[in-house]
Amino acid sequence: MTNKTIGIWxxxxxxxxxxxxKETLPDLGESNAPIYHLKGSLNGDxxxxxxxxxxxxxxYGVEEINGMTAHFGSMEATNSGEKIKIxxxxxxxxxxxxxxxxxxxxxxxxxxxxxxxxQFDFGGIGNQNNYMYLxxxxxxxxxxxxxxxxxxxxxxxxxxxxxxxxxxxxFAINHGFQQHLLLAEFQVSGEGDTLxxxxxxDNYIDEWYVDDILVGTKALYKGHIEDGIHVIKHIVxxxxxxxxxxxxxxxxxxxxxxxxxxxxxxxxxxxEPYNFGRPIVSVYKNNEWYSTDLSTSNKTNSMSxxxxxxxxxxxxxxPLVGFDLEFSAYLANANxxxxxxxxxxxxxxxxxxx
Amino acid sequence: MDxxxxxxxxxxxxSYHKSFWDEAKIALENDALDNAFRSAATSSTKITVxxxxxxxxxxxxxxxxxxxAAQASxxxxxxxxxxxxxxxxxELEEKDAFQTAAQQIKATYNPIFxxxxxxxxxxxxxxxxxxxxxxxxAKELLDKSDRRRFIGRWSAVAIALLLISLxxxxxxxVESNQNHVRYEREASLDQRLKSKNDNxxxxxxxxxxxxxxxxxxxxxxxxxxxxxVELQDEANNNEISADVFDQNKQAVxxxxxxxxxxxxxxxxxQLKFAKxxxxxxxxxxxxxxxxxxxxxxxxxxxxxxxxxxxYSLLTPIELKNRPKLNVQNLxxxxxxxxxxxxxxxxxxxxxxxxxxxxxxxxxxxxxxxxEFGGGLGVKGLKEDGIVHEKRTVxxxxxxxxxxxxxxxxxxxxIYGNLNLFLSFNIRSKHWTTVGVGLEKLLAVRxxxxxxxxxxxxxxxxxxxxxxxxxxxxxxxxxxNWGVQxxxxxxxxxxxxxxxxxxxxxxxxxxxxxxxxxxRTDDDFYNQDQTFNNEMNATVGIRYxxxxxx
Numbered sequence: 001m002t003n004k005t006i007g008i009w010x011x012x013x014x015x016x017x018x019x020x021x022k023e024t025l026p027d028l029g030e031s032n033a034p035i036y037h038l039k040g041s042l043n044g045d046x047x048x049x050x051x052x053x054x055x056x057x058x059x060y061g062v063e064e065i066n067g068m069t070a071h072f073g074s075m076e077a078t079n080s081g082e083k084i085k086i087x088x089x090x091x092x093x094x095x096x097x098x099x100x101x102x103x104x105x106x107x108x109x110x111x112x113x114x115x116x117x118x119q120f121d122f123g124g125i126g127n128q129n130n131y132m133y134l135x136x137x138x139x140x141x142x143x144x145x146x147x148x149x150x151x152x153x154x155x156x157x158x159x160x161x162x163x164x165x166x167x168x169x170x171f172a173i174n175h176g177f178q179q180h181l182l183l184a185e186f187q188v189s190g191e192g193d194t195l196x197x198x199x200x201x202d203n204y205i206d207e208w209y210v211d212d213i214l215v216g217t218k219a220l221y222k223g224h225i226e227d228g229i230h231v232i233k234h235i236v237x238x239x240x241x242x243x244x245x246x247x248x249x250x251x252x253x254x255x256x257x258x259x260x261x262x263x264x265x266x267x268x269x270x271x272e273p274y275n276f277g278r279p280i281v282s283v284y285k286n287n288e289w290y291s292t293d294l295s296t297s298n299k300t301n302s303m304s305x306x307x308x309x310x311x312x313x314x315x316x317x318x319p320l321v322g323f324d325l326e327f328s329a330y331l332a333n334a335n336x337x338x339x340x341x342x343x344x345x346x347x348x349x350x351x352x353x354x
Numbered sequence: 355m356d357x358x359x360x361x362x363x364x365x366x367x368x369s370y371h372k373s374f375w376d377e378a379k380i381a382l383e384n385d386a387l388d389n390a391f392r393s394a395a396t397s398s399t400k401i402t403v404x405x406x407x408x409x410x411x412x413x414x415x416x417x418x419x420x421x422x423a424a425q426a427s428x429x430x431x432x433x434x435x436x437x438x439x440x441x442x443x444x445e446l447e448e449k450d451a452f453q454t455a456a457q458q459i460k461a462t463y464n465p466i467f468x469x470x471x472x473x474x475x476x477x478x479x480x481x482x483x484x485x486x487x488x489x490x491x492a493k494e495l496l497d498k499s500d501r502r503r504f505i506g507r508w509s510a511v512a513i514a515l516l517l518i519s520l521x522x523x524x525x526x527x528v529e530s531n532q533n534h535v536r537y538e539r540e541a542s543l544d545q546r547l548k549s550k551n552d553n554x555x556x557x558x559x560x561x562x563x564x565x566x567x568x569x570x571x572x573x574x575x576x577x578x579x580x581x582x583v584e585l586q587d588e589a590n591n592n593e594i595s596a597d598v599f600d601q602n603k604q605a606v607x608x609x610x611x612x613x614x615x616x617x618x619x620x621x622x623x624q625l626k627f628a629k630x631x632x633x634x635x636x637x638x639x640x641x642x643x644x645x646x647x648x649x650x651x652x653x654x655x656x657x658x659x660x661x662x663x664x665y666s667l668l669t670p671i672e673l674k675n676r677p678k679l680n681v682q683n684l685x686x687x688x689x690x691x692x693x694x695x696x697x698x699x700x701x702x703x704x705x706x707x708x709x710x711x712x713x714x715x716x717x718x719x720x721x722x723x724x725e726f727g728g729g730l731g732v733k734g735l736k737e738d739g740i741v742h743e744k745r746t747v748x749x750x751x752x753x754x755x756x757x758x759x760x761x762x763x764x765x766x767x768i769y770g771n772l773n774l775f776l777s778f779n780i781r782s783k784h785w786t787t788v789g790v791g792l793e794k795l796l797a798v799r800x801x802x803x804x805x806x807x808x809x810x811x812x813x814x815x816x817x818x819x820x821x822x823x824x825x826x827x828x829x830x831x832x833x834n835w836g837v838q839x840x841x842x843x844x845x846x847x848x849x850x851x852x853x854x855x856x857x858x859x860x861x862x863x864x865x866x867x868x869x870x871x872x873r874t875d876d877d878f879y880n881q882d883q884t885f886n887n888e889m890n891a892t893v894g895i896r897y898x899x900x901x902x903x
């Protein structure tokens with residue numbers, strides 16, 4: 001074989017070797033077990049939510065429950081339609097020193113709605129109670145100065161004082177969420193037609209609203225006020241962005257303070273006054289929701305949470321917190337006609353932080 | 355002189371008359387001439403007695419003159435005369451003896467003469483061991499010579515015909531009988547020498563003329579073959595043969611036939627031996643039965659022509675002190691067939707092909723029916739159904755489930771093969787082979803598709819949505835040579851085969867080959883736990899491109 005022939009063969013071999021595609025098998029990485037899962041029994045039947053199942057959808061974030069901010073996380077089995085949702089009412093201070101503060105303790109009692117009854121007090125001045133009409137759940141104004149609150153939460157109230165006119169005054173009260181850490185309550189005083197407002201707790205950022213108009217951002221407010229009934233709202237914020245608000249009504253008449261409304265709980269019902277950070281577990285089954293906050297049987301039950309881990313999830317800008325949990329609880333439907341018992345539910349779950 | 359005159363008288367039939375002598379005497383009486391002779395005889399010049407050549411002396415007409423001259427002259431005898439004669443006595447007597455013997459002796463050839471001659475030749479270093487290379491070289495020369503002669507001869511004929519046609523020659527020249535016969539003799543020799551037909555005795559290929567050679571068929575090549583031998587000069591050989599054989603035997607080559615006129619016992623013995631030899635040979639084509647051979651022998655005795663002796667000596671006759679033949683071959687082998695699938699398709703219908711070279715060496719002595727050797731080659735396997743799929747899901751803390759997957763389908767496998775084999779000659783051209791080899795995976799051709807889901811991919815997904823496959827990121831690679839996972843790299847295999855040798859160059863082969871190990875990783879290829887060893891059956895050819903003896 002001549003050198004020329006050898007050269008041609010060598011060149012062909014090199015071209016063949018270089019021209020052939022030589023892509024290696026890609027590395028897929030290793031599979032891992034699902035991080036979040038729940039398993040337990042529901043009325044004695046196995047109740048499992050596992051992300052390995054192809055039909056599981058996931059959701060998490062922040063919601064409002066009866067006007068109160070809550071963190072939630074949910075799994076839905078799209079094939080069966082079953083859902084499980086865990087909500088935890090936001091703490092009074094959700095963020096402390098730039099850290100999310102979701103759970104106040106390792107064992108957290110469930111939030112169970114309880115009734116309350118409040119009476120509005122005007123100090124007996126001018127029989128204002130006789131002229132107060134409050135709007136009921138049907139939208140009708142009823143002459144009363146007592147309000148029965150069925151569930152915990154922030155209650156929006158519309159009131160009319162017919163001796164003054166037909167104007168509706170809107171304000172809110174928090175039932176079951178008594179402020180302990182972030183106090184927005186305030187004192188009202190005045191001299192003549194001057195309104196003076198002062199917080200009961202200082203070192204916060206204050207915002208004063210009179211009839212929904214921001215009138216001051218300092219701790220103390222002093223200003224002219226016209227005769228009539230006014231709604232005053234005070235919002236306080238701390239350096240971590242935690243906020244609280246409080247409402248009140250005042251009446252000025254003849255250029256001076258006529259009355260400042262007070263709200264008093266009547267002893268008709270006993271209730272848990274501080275429900276910040278309490279969980280609510282809801283299960284959607286048989287085309288209706290069952291939740292723990294509707295069953296008074298959970299008064300002695302609590303949820304155990306451990307291995308709390310905040311996941312920033314900066315790429316998606318959706319931070320969440322993961323935690324191991326364990327609980328047993330009764331869940332009742334909205335009509336209180338049915339209940340289910342979730343026993344020994346354990347696993348790892350998640351709550352949205354934003 | 356008197357006798358001469360008497361002879362002449364007889365021839366011419368002339369009566370003698372005294373007057374004839376008187377006239378002759380007058381003519382001869384010449385005083386001047388006489389004086390000249392006398393003075394010459396008495397001169398001091400010595401005349402050397404020449405060496406007489408006996409031949410022709412009897413016919414010399416000058417005997418009487420020389421006698422007279424001898425009487426008149428004096429020559430001194432010298433001792434060297436006798437010495438010279440003594441020195442040449444043996445030679446003179448020898449020549450004389452040979453002549454006498456040649457006239458009297460009737461020599462009968464006996465094979466032992468050859469043995470003795472052979473012995474003497476060996477002693478003198480004139481006996482050359484036959485080697486096939488000599489024959490090959492001679493054949494080359496012959497071919498060249500034949501070619502030149504052929505071209506020259508027929509060019510001359512063509513030119514002559516052309517001249518005839520052009521010049522109108524009335525060509526009447528026919529080569530003499532002798533030349534015509536010679537050409538035909540040479541032509542027949544060409545055919546015989548070039549013939550690959552083993553039907554002719556071709557001692558050059560099948561035998562070595564040793565001292566044990568029992569026969570020597572007339573017209574065959576029995577002289578040592580070397581470059582100096584002009585094999586086409588068969589006529590000379592025939593003449594030499596004629597010298598050796600009995601004068602009653604005549605060996606004439608004509609028209610490719612061997613005419614043997616048997617008139618004596620030697621010829622019968624020779625043919626009988628040849629017949630026995632052919633019967634020992636495996637090829638039974640020749641001399642169908644002994645009856646034929648015997649009848650042929652009888653025909654020989656009846657001075658009949660024997661046509662086309664067909665002796666096949668494909669298997670060398672076992673002779674005493676037969677030299678060892680060391681035949682080595684280099685061959686190219688190629689073939690195709692079908693084999694079993696390794697994957698989902700386990701049927702025996704997937705193509706196979708191989709190409710390689712091998713070296714073989716023939717055994718000697720009692721192992722002359724064996725061949726052993728080794729080979730190197732490549733094998734190609736087409737597969738169908740070897741599929742790998744893998745899917746991984748990485749569950750993230752942000753609740754995302756990143757799914758990645760890949761799919762691989764094997765199309766072709768190429769193995770390198772290194773093997774050893776042993777072949778056995780069943781009979782004639784039929785061989786069986788067993789072998790063992792190592793196979794190493796060289797290359798794999800496959801099609802591949804994959805999708806890698808990572809955080810970068812996730813960004814393309816809408817917020818709050820579960821991570822899903824983005825079809826634009828699926829990669830496909832066809833005819834890929836870069837993946838060999840899951841295929842066994844090395845294997846040990848065994849071969850059983852049959853070979854039919856068409857001639858000393860080409861063979862047809864059929865093989866059954868099976869491997870020892872499972873060639874696929876069943877876990878990797880998501881298969882049931884099956885033993886996927888290689889099994890295939892192929893047919894092919896073998897071409898011996900180099901032979902050395």
